Amino acid sequence: MSIVILRVAQYARFSSDNQRSESIDAQIRAMNQFCKQNHWQIVAVYSDEARSATTDNRPQFQQMIEDSSKGLFDIVLVHKLDRFSRDRYDSAIYKKKLKKNHVRLCSVLERMDDSPESIMMESVLEGMAEYYSKNLGREVMKGMKETALQCKHTGGCPPLGYDVDENRHLTINEHEAEAVKIIFEMFAEGYGYTAIIKHLNEHGYEPKRGGIFGKNSLLSILSNEKYMGVFVFNKSSPKDADGKRNGSKLKSQDQIIRIENGCPAIISKELFHKVQQRKRANKRNTGHYHEKEFYLLTSKIFCGVCGKHIQGNVRYSGRSKLRLATYRCPTLRKFCNNKENNKDYLDAYVVELLRTEIFNSKKLRKRIDAVNAYVERYNAHYETLFTEVNHQLEEVNQSLANITTAVEKGIITQTLVDRVEELEKQRSELQTKLYNMHLLEPLKYGDFSHLITDFQNMQRGTEEFRTFVQSYIDKVVTFPYHVEVYLDVGFGVTNELTQKIKIRRGELYALFESRIKEE
Ligand SMILES: [Zn+2]
Numbered sequence: 001m002s003i004v005i006l007r008v009a010q011y012a013r014f015s016s017d018n019q020r021s022e023s024i025d026a027q028i029r030a031m032n033q034f035c036k037q038n039h040w041q042i043v044a045v046y047s048d049e050a051r052s053a054t055t056d057n058r059p060q061f062q063q064m065i066e067d068s069s070k071g072l073f074d075i076v077l078v079h080k081l082d083r084f085s086r087d088r089y090d091s092a093i094y095k096k097k098l099k100k101n102h103v104r105l106c107s108v109l110e111r112m113d114d115s116p117e118s119i120m121m122e123s124v125l126e127g128m129a130e131y132y133s134k135n136l137g138r139e140v141m142k143g144m145k146e147t148a149l150q151c152k153h154t155g156g157c158p159p160l161g162y163d164v165d166e167n168r169h170l171t172i173n174e175h176e177a178e179a180v181k182i183i184f185e186m187f188a189e190g191y192g193y194t195a196i197i198k199h200l201n202e203h204g205y206e207p208k209r210g211g212i213f214g215k216n217s218l219l220s221i222l223s224n225e226k227y228m229g230v231f232v233f234n235k236s237s238p239k240d241a242d243g244k245r246n247g248s249k250l251k252s253q254d255q256i257i258r259i260e261n262g263c264p265a266i267i268s269k270e271l272f273h274k275v276q277q278r279k280r281a282n283k284r285n286t287g288h289y290h291e292k293e294f295y296l297l298t299s300k301i302f303c304g305v306c307g308k309h310i311q312g313n314v315r316y317s318g319r320s321k322l323r324l325a326t327y328r329c330p331t332l333r334k335f336c337n338n339k340e341n342n343k344d345y346l347d348a349y350v351v352e353l354l355r356t357e358i359f360n361s362k363k364l365r366k367r368i369d370a371v372n373a374y375v376e377r378y379n380a381h382y383e384t385l386f387t388e389v390n391h392q393l394e395e396v397n398q399s400l401a402n403i404t405t406a407v408e409k410g411i412i413t414q415t416l417v418d419r420v421e422e423l424e425k426q427r428s429e430l431q432t433k434l435y436n437m438h439l440l441e442p443l444k445y446g447d448f449s450h451l452i453t454d455f456q457n458m459q460r461g462t463e464e465f466r467t468f469v470q471s472y473i474d475k476v477v478t479f480p481y482h483v484e485v486y487l488d489v490g491f492g493v494t495n496e497l498t499q500k501i502k503i504r505r506g507e508l509y510a511l512f513e514s515r516i517k518e519e
Contacts, residue, residue, distance in 0.1 A: 179205035231262025304479040
């Protein structure tokens with residue numbers, strides 16, 4: 001039996017602004033006593049005399065947080081939680097840091113707070129921390145913007161053809177500028193990338209960082225407005241401009257700064273625009289360009305053979321190279337022998353199901369009635385259920401108390417430590433469950449009847465429609481020869497009301513292929 005001796009760092013704070021506060025000596029004395037009772041080993045003592053309750057001027061506190069990452073101790077012990085931090089915001093942040101370093105925070109006077117409210121508070125505060133760090137990013141951006149407004153280079157390697165002078169303004173590098181001119185002129189005249197790259201190599205031109213030019217570096221040069229004298233700051237990268245990467249939409253227009261004649265031009269505006277035209281024409285011809293496929297069932301569809309999330313897949317099939325979008329298991333042909341399903345058929349089938357099974361006045365009434373029957377059953381058993389959960393919680397608390405007794409007698413084993421962790425997890429789950437338990441309200445059909453017209457009128461192929469549809473789909477599971485659709489018909493009251501509908505794959509295909517023929 002291995003005995004784990006937990007190592008403790010004590011933290012004490014004496015605030016001179018508080019007359020009633022315990023002296024550091026008294027705090028340490030109480031903590032020593034507590035450690036002795038728990039058979040903990042004291043490995044460090046940190047203490048601050050803080051004039052105010054703010055964290056910043058507590059050097060020892062900061063040291064303790066820093067040391068927590070070094071594996072020197074398992075527990076930080078304070079006399080009272082307000083010694084740790086008075087500010088709930090700070091407290092959550094530092095608690096999170098300790099947790100990340102696998103260090104527990106304990107208090108002599110308070111039992112650690114695992115209540116749902118405090119768990120919730122912690123997550124809200126974590127969210128706030130994130131907000132502040134993003135805001136900080138915005139401040140940095142503001143500074144860069146000021147610099148850019150003076151047409152100063154904001155950092156990094158300047159583009160090919162330019163150098164940066166001592167005032168951080170762009171100046172022309174004559175030799176490199178020749179390469180830029182060649183790239184634009186050749187491209188405008190219809191030369192391909194390979195020909196341009198060959199020419200540049202043969203004439204001794206190199207990219208800014210050396211080596212040889214590649215297609216991507218040419219593309220980004222051909223998209224850079226600086227070459228016609230427009231100083232651009234925080235423009236999306238050329239990859240974004242080609243639509244190959246998403247997410248660039250997040251950048252709002254006001255963050256992009258364009259200043260005409262903000263830097264010396266290397267080529268004319270006419271040449272630049274001619275090149276953009278040719279780029280657009282190329283894109284249309286090569287077939288690289290196609291609209292993004294819309295998958296209605298994304299994130300709700302699973303492989304019944306291997307259990308993986310199923311993904312959308314597009315390929316060009318048959319002799320006529322018809323575009324075919326499917327739902328396809330990601331491990332297909334490697335580990336999984338499932339079959340892919342035609343995306344259009346499956347999406348259409350699910351929409352059809354929602355129409356026939358939920359969104360018509362007859363079915364919707366029945367569904368609401370079913371939810372109300374559930375509400376009645378639930379409410380009738382509520383008392384029993386509540387008592388049961390309470391009882392489970394008592395049992396967990398009792399087990400924890402038993403372990404505390406064992407620990408007080410000096411028994412600390414890894415098994416016990418694991419058990420405590422498990423019990424604490426159970427306890428917080430049960431507490432959350434209790435916290436969320438309440439009697440259910442029956443639904444009124446009149447509050448839901450608008451869903452039928454919503455469903456009919458909502459524009460297909462939109463995010464709004466997908467969200468709507470997905471809130472009535474629990475999951476879709478595909479198998480080699482059939483598909484199972486699980487409708488979620490709890491209407492937000494419960495997730496226990498689902499209906500499974502099964503269709504053979506052949507039937508699904510026949511249904512829609514025949515329809516296409518009819519049209
Ligand atoms: Zn699979």
